[in-house]
Amino acid sequence: xxxxxxxxxGVATWRWIxxxxxxxxxxxxxxxxxxxCALPGDDCPLVWGVCSHCFHMHCIVKWLNLQPxxxxxxxxxxxxxxxxx
Amino acid sequence: xxxIDVLWGDVLxxxxxxxxxxxxxAEEVDEKVYENVRRHLSILGSVExxxxxxxxxxxxxxxxxxxxxxxxxxxxxxxxxxxSASSGINDQALSIEALPDKNRxxxxxxxxxxxxxxxxxxxxxxxxxxxxxxxxxxxVPRSVKMLQVDGIKTCLRDSLLAQLPPTFSVVVGAxxxxxxxxxxKSSHLALATVDSDVFDELLCIGCNFDVELCCCxxxxxxxxxxxxKLFEMxxxxxxxxxxxxxxxxxxIKEHINDTCMGIFDRSHLKQLETWLSDVIMSWLTNIFTxxxxxxxxxxxxxxxxxxxxxxxxxxxxxxxFAQSVISQFFSIIIDYPDxxxxxxxxxxxxxxxxxxxxxxxxxxxxxxxxxxxxxxxTMDILTGYVAAIKAIRHLDNTGVILEMxxxxxxxxxxxxxxxVRRVVTGLTEEGPTDLSEELAKGETVKDGKESGLDExxxxxxxxxxxxxxxxNVMQYNSSRVMRSADIISMVVDIYGSKELxxxxxxxxxADRLLAQLDFNxxxxxxxxxxxxxxxxxxxLHSCEVMLKDVTDSKRINxxxxxxxxxxxxxxxxxxxxxxxxxxxxxxxxxSLQLPEELENEFKKYTKAYEAYKGNRTLNWRTVTGRVNISxxxxxxxxxxxxxxxxAVIIYHFQNKTEWSIEDLSTITKVPASALRRxxxxxxxxxxxxxxxxxxxTLLEKESEKSQFEEMSLTEADEExxxxxxxxxxxxxxxxxxxxWSYIVGMLTNLDSMPIxxxxxxxKLFASHSGGVxxxxxxxxxxxxxxxxxxxxxxxGGVYQLxx
Numbered sequence: 016x017x018x019x020x021x022x023x024x025g026v027a028t029w030r031w032i033x034x035x036x037x038x039x040x041x042x043x044x045x046x047x048x049x050x051x052c053a054l055p056g057d058d059c060p061l062v063w064g065v066c067s068h069c070f071h072m073h074c075i076v077k078w079l080n081l082q083p084x085x086x087x088x089x090x091x092x093x094x095x096x097x098x099x100x
Numbered sequence: 101x102x103x104i105d106v107l108w109g110d111v112l113x114x115x116x117x118x119x120x121x122x123x124x125x126a127e128e129v130d131e132k133v134y135e136n137v138r139r140h141l142s143i144l145g146s147v148e149x150x151x152x153x154x155x156x157x158x159x160x161x162x163x164x165x166x167x168x169x170x171x172x173x174x175x176x177x178x179x180x181x182x183x184s185a186s187s188g189i190n191d192q193a194l195s196i197e198a199l200p201d202k203n204r205x206x207x208x209x210x211x212x213x214x215x216x217x218x219x220x221x222x223x224x225x226x227x228x229x230x231x232x233x234x235x236x237x238x239x240v241p242r243s244v245k246m247l248q249v250d251g252i253k254t255c256l257r258d259s260l261l262a263q264l265p266p267t268f269s270v271v272v273g274a275x276x277x278x279x280x281x282x283x284x285k286s287s288h289l290a291l292a293t294v295d296s297d298v299f300d301e302l303l304c305i306g307c308n309f310d311v312e313l314c315c316c317x318x319x320x321x322x323x324x325x326x327x328x329k330l331f332e333m334x335x336x337x338x339x340x341x342x343x344x345x346x347x348x349x350x351x352i353k354e355h356i357n358d359t360c361m362g363i364f365d366r367s368h369l370k371q372l373e374t375w376l377s378d379v380i381m382s383w384l385t386n387i388f389t390x391x392x393x394x395x396x397x398x399x400x401x402x403x404x405x406x407x408x409x410x411x412x413x414x415x416x417x418x419x420x421f422a423q424s425v426i427s428q429f430f431s432i433i434i435d436y437p438d439x440x441x442x443x444x445x446x447x448x449x450x451x452x453x454x455x456x457x458x459x460x461x462x463x464x465x466x467x468x469x470x471x472x473x474x475x476x477x478t479m480d481i482l483t484g485y486v487a488a489i490k491a492i493r494h495l496d497n498t499g500v501i502l503e504m505x506x507x508x509x510x511x512x513x514x515x516x517x518x519x520v521r522r523v524v525t526g527l528t529e530e531g532p533t534d535l536s537e538e539l540a541k542g543e544t545v546k547d548g549k550e551s552g553l554d555e556x557x558x559x560x561x562x563x564x565x566x567x568x569x570x571x572n573v574m575q576y577n578s579s580r581v582m583r584s585a586d587i588i589s590m591v592v593d594i595y596g597s598k599e600l601x602x603x604x605x606x607x608x609x610a611d612r613l614l615a616q617l618d619f620n621x622x623x624x625x626x627x628x629x630x631x632x633x634x635x636x637x638x639x640l641h642s643c644e645v646m647l648k649d650v651t652d653s654k655r656i657n658x659x660x661x662x663x664x665x666x667x668x669x670x671x672x673x674x675x676x677x678x679x680x681x682x683x684x685x686x687x688x689x690x691s692l693q694l695p696e697e698l699e700n701e702f703k704k705y706t707k708a709y710e711a712y713k714g715n716r717t718l719n720w721r722t723v724t725g726r727v728n729i730s731x732x733x734x735x736x737x738x739x740x741x742x743x744x745x746x747a748v749i750i751y752h753f754q755n756k757t758e759w760s761i762e763d764l765s766t767i768t769k770v771p772a773s774a775l776r777r778x779x780x781x782x783x784x785x786x787x788x789x790x791x792x793x794x795x796x797t798l799l800e801k802e803s804e805k806s807q808f809e810e811m812s813l814t815e816a817d818e819e820x821x822x823x824x825x826x827x828x829x830x831x832x833x834x835x836x837x838x839x840w841s842y843i844v845g846m847l848t849n850l851d852s853m854p855i856x857x858x859x860x861x862x863k864l865f866a867s868h869s870g871g872v873x874x875x876x877x878x879x880x881x882x883x884x885x886x887x888x889x890x891x892x893x894x895x896g897g898v899y900q901l902x903x
Contacts, residue, residue, distance in 0.1 A: 016787075016798060017732045018751050022673040024617045025702070025725040025744070027718040028681040029709075047682040053641060054648055055680045061715065 031061050033069050039090050040074035049073040063098040064088050110137050114229050115154055134232055154230060158223055159255055166219045167259045173212035174268050205274035206319075210326050217329040223252055253333055260339065272343035276387075279323045280351065283383045327387050344387075345412070348380055352417050356424050364432050364439035368421065369448055376417055377410075384409050415453070422449035426459050429491075430466045433484065436491040443494050450495075460504045467505065472512045478522045482591070485509050486535065489590050506590075513594045520604040523591055527605075528627045538587050588634060602639040605631070607685050609643055617677055617726055619654040621647050645683035653678045660708045671697065674705045678718065686831055692722040692745050693769040695752065733787065734800060745770060745778050753788065757798040764796070836874060836882045839865070843883075844901065852898040855880055 031045045038061075041049050045061055049071035052059035063069040068090045070078075079086045079095060086095045110133045141150055330340065355375060360368045384406050425432070425446045432439040449455065471484045485506065492502040513519045526535035592601050609624060625647055632640050657675045694702065706718045727747040731738040748768055752759065761779075765772045779796055782788040791797040839862050846853060846861055853861075859876045883899055886892040893900045 016754060016757075016800060018747075018754050019730045019732070020672040020698070020747065020751075021728040021730060022675070023701075023725065023727050023744070023747075024675045024677070026614060026617075026677045026679065026721045027706075028684075028721065029678050029713070029716050029718055030681070032710075032715050032717050044682055046680060054645060055682065056652070056716075057713075063715075 029056065031069075033061060033063075034067065035069065038071045038074055039068065040070050040078055043071070045069075045071070064093075065096045065098045066091050066093045067098075107137065107140050115157075115226055151230060154226065158226060158252065162223070162252075162255050163259045166216065166223075166256070167263055169219075170212055170216045170260070171263055171265055171268075173208055173215075174265055174271055205271050206278045209271050209275040210322055213326045213329055217333065220252070220256060220333050227252065253335075256333060257335060257339075260335070268339075269343035269346065272340045273347050275323075275326075276340070276344055276347050278319070279387070280347070280383060282320050282323065283386060284379065331388070344384075345409075348384075348409075348413060349416055349420075351380065352376070352413070353420055356417075356421050360421065360424060362428065362431070364428075364435050364442035367441040367445050369445045372417060372421060373414075376413060380413060381406070381410055418449045418452050419455075422446055422453060422455050423458070425449070426455065426462050427466075429459070429463050430470055433487045433491045436487050436494075439491070440494065443491060447495055456501065460501055463505045464508060468508060472508060478513070478516050478518050479526070481509065481513060481516075482519070482522055482526060482535075485513070486538075486587060486591065489587050510594050519594060520601055521608065523594070524601065524605045524608050526591075527588075527631070528608075528624075535588065535591065598635055598639060602635060602643075605640075606642050606646070609646060610685050613646065613650060613677070614724055619650055619657070619675075619677070621650040624650075642683040645680055649679045649683075650677065656709065656712065659712055660705065663708060670704070671701050674701060676705065676718070678709075686834060687721060687724070690723045690774070691769050692748060693767065694722055694744075694748060695767075698748070698751070731787070738785070738787075742781075746781055749775070749778055750782055750787065753798045757800070758791070759796050761794050761796065832874075832878065833882060833885070836878065839882075840886075843886075847892075847899065847901045852900040854898050855883065858883070858899065 029046070033045055035045070037044055038049065043049065046055060048055045048059040051073055052071075060072050061069050062072045062075055064075075066088045068088050070089075075089075075095070078089055087093065088095045113133055114137065356368075356372065359371070359375075388406050425442055428442075429446075432442050436443075450459075467484070467488070471481050488506060488509070489502060492505060493499070496502065523535070529536060592598055613621070613624070628640060628643050628647060632644075637644075653676060656678060661673070661675075702720055702722075706720075710717050722744055725744045726741050727744055728741050729739075729747050729750070731740075731750065745768070749764070752764065752767065761772050761775060764770075765775050768775065770778070779788060779790075783790065787799060788796050789799050842862060842865050843858060846858065855876060859879050862874075862879070883892060883894070887894045887899075890902055893902050
C-alpha cells in the first residue's frame with residue numbers, strides 16, 4: 016500500500032518569539048493587542064530593546080514619550096535602545 | 101226574584117265572561133239590554149262595585165282558565181326535549197337543532213296561539229261594553245284595571261309569564277326555526293345559510309315537503325298570522341324575545357363557522373355585516389312588520405324593538421366572530437403574513453369589545469399546547485415565537501399583549517440548552533424564522549435613553565397603557581422601550597444578555613471556519629457587518645479578528661506557495677489557517693503526533709512563515725484540518741479527504757502492516773479509545789481489520805471490500821463535524837482558573853474559609869478581572885476539582901490549602 020498526501024490544510028496558532036508572555040506595560044498578552052489597537056499581529060507589533068525586554072510597540076513608544084529626559088526601559092531601567100534584528 | 105234572573109241574564113249577555121270563559125264571539129247586544137242593566141245598577145247604586153266585580157272576574161278568568169289552557173299545550177310530555185328544561189337559554193337554542201319534530205312543535209305553537217288569541221279577543225270585547233254600560237269613559241273608576249290602556253294585555257302578559265314553563269322557549273325556538281327556514285328560502289338567501297337538507301333536491305328547502313307539494317306559501321301565511329296575533333296581544337317581545345335571540349345567536353354562530361372558519365386571507369367583517377342586515381335583520385323586520393305591510397301605514401319605519409335587536413345582535417356577532425378568530429389565532433400566527441386580513445378584522449372587533457383578557461388567556465394556552473412541549477424542535481418554537489411577535493405586533497402596537505402572551509415562550513426557551521445556538525444559526529442562515537432577513541434590515545438596537553426623549557417630544561401621540569392587564573406584568577417590565585423593541589432584540593432578549601449570544605456566535609463561527617477551511621469568509625464577513633450594526637462593535641471584536649485571520653492566512657499561504665525556493669523537494673502542499681489564539685475560543689486538548697517526514701514538511705512551512713513575518717512562529721494544531729490523500733492498494737486507488745488523525749493512522753500502516761493499538765497510541769499520542777474509534781473508519785473502508793483483539797492489520801488483498809467503496813466522503817466529513825473547540829464547561833473552568841491565585845492568596849492569609857465567603861470575596865475581585873461572572877455552584881465545582889487534585893482540603897464545611 017502506498018499513501019500519497021496530495022495536500023494538507025492545517026490549523027496553527029501564531030505567537031511572538033519572545034522571552035515573556037505579557038507586555039510589561041499594558042499587562043496584555045503579546046499575542047493580544049495593546050489597549051489602543053483592535054487587531055493583533057501586524058497591526059500591533061512587538062519591539063525589542065537591546066536590554067532584551069520587549070513590549071508592544073505602541074506601549075513602549077507611549078512610555079518613552081512620557082519620559083522627559085533619559086529614556087529608560089520600564090523593566091530594567093537601562094537606557095532604552097531599539098534592538099533592530 | 102224573576103227580575104234578578106232577567107237582570108243576570110242580561111248581564112251575562114253583555115259580559116259572557118261572568119259565566120266563565122266563552123270563546124264564542126259575543127253576540128250583538130241590544131241597547132235596550134244595556135238600558136235595563138244600567139237602570140238596575142243605578143238603583144242599587146253599585147255601578148262601581150259592579151265594574152270592580154267584572155274586573156276581578158276577567159282577571160281570574162285570565163289567570164285560572166285562559167293561561168293554564170295555553171300552557172297545557174306545552175306540558176313537558178308534549179315537548180319532546182324535557183331534558184333541556186333546566187338548562188340555560190343558549191343550550192335550549194342548541195337543542196332546537198336537535199329536535200326531531202320541529203314541524204309538530206310548529207303547528208302546536210300556532211294552535212296554542214290561535215286559541216289564546218280567541219280567548220283574548222272575547223275578553224277584549226268587554227272593555228267597550230263596560231264603557232257603554234257606564235255611559236262614558238270618564239265615569240270609569242280608577243281602580244278598574246281592565247279599562248286602563250292595555251289593561252287586559254298587561255294582565256294577560258303578567259299571568260303568562262308568571263306561569264311560564266321552562267320548556268316553552270324550545271317551542272318558540274322551533275317555531276322561529278321553521279320560520280327562518282321559510283324566510284331564507286323565500287328570499288333566495290338560502291344559499292348563504294345552507295341547511296343540512298339542501299342536498300336532497302326533491303325536498304323543498306323551506307317546508308321539507310316534496311317540491312310539488314310545497315306549502316311554504318301557506319306556512320308563511322300561518323306564521324304571519326301568528327305573529328300578528330302575538331303582536332296584538334303585546335306578547336311578541338316578552339314571550340318570544342329570548343327564544344328568538346337565542347335562535348339568532350345560534351344562526352350567527354353557524355354562519356360564522358360556515359363562512360369564516362380557517363380562512364384568514366381575506367376580511368370577513370364586511371361580509372358578515374351585510375349578512376346580518378340582509379338576512380337576520382330583514383327576517384326580524386319581517387316578523388315584526390310583515391303582517392302589517394298590507395295596511396302599509398308606515399312601512400319604512402323599523403320598530404324600536406327591531407332596532408334594539410340590531411344593536412344587540414351586532415355586538416353579539418362581533419363577539420362571536422372575535423371569539424372564533426381568537427380560537428384560531430395560533431393558525432393565524434403560523435400563517436402570518438398571509439393572515440393579515442384576519443388580524444385586521446380582529447383589531448376592529450377589539451375596538452368595539454374588550455377581548456384582551458380572553459385573547460391573552462386563550463392564546464397562552466394554545467401556544468402552550470401547541471409548541472411548548474418537548475416534542476417540538478427548538479427551531480420550530482423559535483419560528484413560532486417570531487411569527488407570534490409579528491402577528492401580535494400587527495394586532496396591538498403597544499406590545500402589552502405581546503409581553504403577556506410570549507412570556508411563557510421565553511421562559512420555556514430559556515430552559516432549552518440549544519436555544520442560543522439555534523438563534524445564532526437562524527441569524528446567519530436562511531431558515532424558516534426569517535431572522536436573517538430581519539438582520540438584513542439592519543436597524544440598530546434601540547437605546548432606552550433615546551426613546552425616553554421621544555416620549556416627551558411626541559406627547560400628543562401618547563396613549564395610555566391598555567387596561568385589563570395584570571399589574572405585576574406591568575411593573576415587571578414597565579419600560580415601553582422593551583415592548584417596542586424589534587424582533588431581533590426580542591429574540592436575543594430571551595436570555596436577557598447580548599453577551600451570551602455573542603459568545604455563542606463566536607463559538608459557532610469558529611466551528612464553521614475550522615470545518616470549512618476553504619479560506620472563504622465573504623458570507624461570514626457580511627453577517628458580521630450586519631451583526632455589528634445591531635449589537636455594536638465591541639462585542640464582536642473577537643469575531644472580526646477571527647475573520648481577519650482567515651483572510652490573512654489566505655495571503656500568507658499564497659505568499660509561501662509563491663516562494664520558488666520552497667516548492668522544490670516538497671512532499672505535499674500545505675495551507676494553513678493561522679489563528680490568533682487569544683481571540684478564538686480555546687481549542688480542545690486533543691493531540692496528534694505526526695510522523696517525522698510529515699513533521700518536517702510542517703517545519704519547512706513554519707520556517708517560511710518565520711521568514712515572512714519576523715519574530716513570529718507557529719504552533720501547529722495537528723488534530724484539526726483536512727488532508728487530501730490518495731491510497732494505492734492492490735490495483736485500486738482511493739482518493740479522499742480525511743481528518744489529519746485518520747491520515748496519520750493510515751500513513752503509519754505504510755511501513756508496518758500490523759500495529760497493536762498501544763503502539764499506535766504511543767506513536768501518534770492519540771488515546772487508545774479515540775484511536776479505536778478512528779480505526780473503525782478505515783475498517784469500514786475495508787483497509788484495516790482487527791485480526792486479533794487489540795491488533796490491527798492492513799488488508800492488502802482486495803477481497804469483499806468492494807462493497808465499502810461506496811463509502812463516500814460524507815462519512816469523512818461527518819468525522820470532521822466534531823467541534824475542534826473546547827466544550828463550554830471546559831472553557832468555563834479555564835475562566836475560573838483566573839481566580840485560582842486569588843483563592844490561594846486568600847486561603848494563605850485566612851487559613852480556612854467557607855464557600856460562600858470565598859464566593860463573596862471573589863466577586864469583589866471579579867470586577868477587576870474582566871467581569872467574569874460565575875455562580876456559587878460553578879465555584880463549588882471548581883474547588884472540588886482542586887480538592888481532587890489535592891491542592892485543597894475540604895473539611896467541616898471550610899476549604900483549606902493542602903500542606
